[in-house]
Amino acid sequence: MKKDIALIMREILKYSNDLPSVSHNTPFKVLIATVLSQRTKDAATEKAAAKLFSKYPNAKSLAKAPTREVQKLIKGAGFYKTKAARIKEISKAILEQFNGKVPDSRKQLMSLPGVGSKTSACTVVYAFGKPAICVDVHVHRISNRIGIVDTKKPDETEAELNKIIPKKYWLSINHSMVRFGQETCRPRNPKHQECALQKQxxxxNRKGKWAQS
Ligand code: SF4
Incomplete structure (x- = not known):
């Protein structure tokens, strides 16, 4: 069945009409929190980020922070040793290569150590309000479940979504799919009975490799 992208987006956007706020946090905090969020639940990321930023709120302070202390502050986020090393490297690179300012282009962001497609897309969306499709676990899961993409990795999902999702939705798609994924299309026990997208x-409809067994 051919997917009705306009209908799918209309239903998903009902979960969050608001465009993401770009004034809530500094670009540095958005970038570092996105790194902390890798393979980590939202609540644990938020806690770790709050602890970290209460002590080291910018690139200058984090670049100089003792590694052990950074590890201790972000321990709840998982993979904390790797992440501590990574966020210190990123902070140093921002200081040395970008004068302490987080760049707003995806190309420049991806020149930072360990910053890939997802992190760069989330940063331009949530720190600078620039359109990009930020593919986190929710966007990857939901897009494959519905069947608008058929991919294994989030990077592949982003490439496919870039082709089929009109640009006017890019800024909101992550925000609204995250809500949809938390409230209805949950990782476990999705609430099919409450979902307007059953036909799509x-x-x-038990089709495709992502279908339930
Ligand atoms: S019908 Fe179920 S699996 Fe499909 S999008 Fe809705 S909640 Fe998710």
């Missing part, structure tokens, strides 16, 4: 959804 391969997972619900």
């Amino acid at each position: 959804c391969d997972f619900f």
Whole structure:
């Protein structure tokens, strides 16, 4: 069945009409929190980020911070040793290569140590309000469940979504899919009965490799 992208987006956007706020945090905090969020639940990321930024709120302070202390502050985020090393490297690179200012282009962001497609997209969206499709676990899961993409990795999902999702939705898609994924299309026990996308959804209709067994 051909997917009705406009209908799918209309339903998903109902979960969050607001465009993401760009004034809530500094670009540095958005970038570092996105690194902390890798393979970590939202609540644990928020806690670790709050602890870290209460002591080291910018690139200058974090670049100089003792590694052990950084590890201790972000321990709740998982993979904390790797992440501590990574966020210190990023802070140093921002200081040395960008005068302490987080760049607003994806190309420049991806020149920072360990910053890939997802982190750069999330940063331009949430720190600078620039359109990009930020593919986190929710966007990857939901896009494959519905069947608008058929991919294994988030980077592949982003490339496919870039082709089929009109640009006017890019800024909101992550924000609204995250809400949809937390409230209805949950990782476990999705609430199919509350979902307006049943007819569009391969997972619900038991089609495709992402379908339920
Ligand atoms: S029908 Fe179920 S699996 Fe499909 S999008 Fe809705 S909640 Fe998710």
